[in-house]
């Protein structure tokens with residue numbers, strides 16, 4: 275399956291890491307291809323179709339692959355945990371790509387790991403929830419974007435998941451500019467100031483269930499963009515004039531990519547369809563795969579630069595772009611630090 279013809283319509287796709295841009299047309303096109311429906315409740319197709327699409331997009335443009343992942347995961351949360359009203363109002367638009375989804379759960383992951391307290395609070399006021407606080411980073415932020423995030427009740431410590439539109443009163447946005455890469459992802463900081471949400475925007479308070487069910491797919495679709503980038507980098511190295519001194523490194527990196535792809539396919543099969551997602555899934559293999567895939571992308575792009583030589587150091591060269599993109603993989607939640615931390619904690623428990 276080639277989806278190259280779907281790649282971003284933001285002018286020169288080579289610029290999506292360096293210049294602010296709007297990837298909505300791309301999200302709409304890839305949504306309309308039907309590839310992102312796979313693995314959802316109404317689809318008979320396996321989630322590996324969505325994963326393969328993200329992989330292929332990442333081999334051309336990580337910014338586009340990353341926003342596709344964020345949009346696709348939002349579909350997943352609304353499909354599985356959304357109220358009937360939320361589904362009715364938002365799911366058709368999200369599926370068609372007329373509306374964009376944003377996954378803003380990094381703070382919730384840091385909260386769960388014990389690293390830092392969730393910086394967003396909620397309180398009940400009659401039939402409404404009142405939300406305050408800051409999401410330091412989220413992407414795909416347009417005024418009609420549906421953002422999924424977590425908040426805590428300060429008195430009881432209860433955690434809950436909600437959705438909101440960026441354009442609602444009580445939501446303020448500060449766009450992020452001047453990033454090392456991924457500048458076209460419409461990323462930024464969201465501040466909630468007495469945002470009022472009705473019950474239909476409440477997803478669940480069963481945060482353990484939410485993450486137990488969602489994390490494997492979350493990690494597998496992230497692994498898709500790590501592996502897609504690695505594969506493009508290794509292909510580029512194989513074509514480089516200076517590849518000879520690096521042949522054994524490239525063989526070893528290619529071997530690692532093949533192993534990770536095999537493990538990725540194995541785990542994707544376990545997550546195949548909507549009904550396959552159970553509560554008692556062991557997340558460890560998914561965490562390890564995501565970490566190894568990110569590390570591989572960085573190792574591959576470093577060798578690519580050495581093989582390509584000085585030309586690859588120009589900011590406009592695809593090699594240089596891939597290096598910038600690969601560095602993002604260490605700081606995208608779950609970050610390299612948090613992956614290493616969680617894997618080590620699980621090893622202590624075993």
Ligand SMILES: Cc1cc2nc3c(=O)[nH]c(=O)nc-3n(C[C@H](O)[C@H](O)[C@H](O)COP(=O)(O)OP(=O)(O)OC[C@H]3O[C@@H](n4cnc5c(N)ncnc54)[C@H](O)[C@@H]3O)c2cc1C
Nearest residue numbers: 377378379380387389411412413461605606607609611612
């Ligand atoms: C361009 C861009 C777009 C983004 N888009 C999104 C988005 O759409 N959605 C989203 O949710 N987030 C998004 N993020 C945020 C991202 O997911 C991370 O949350 C953020 O980059 C992590 O920053 P941090 O400094 O807190 O790193 P962390 O790794 O969380 O913290 C820094 C250090 O703390 C240590 N540490 C980590 N975990 C633990 C622990 N449990 N215990 C002890 N020490 C620990 C490690 O040494 C780590 O290196 C985006 C970020 C960027 C740059």
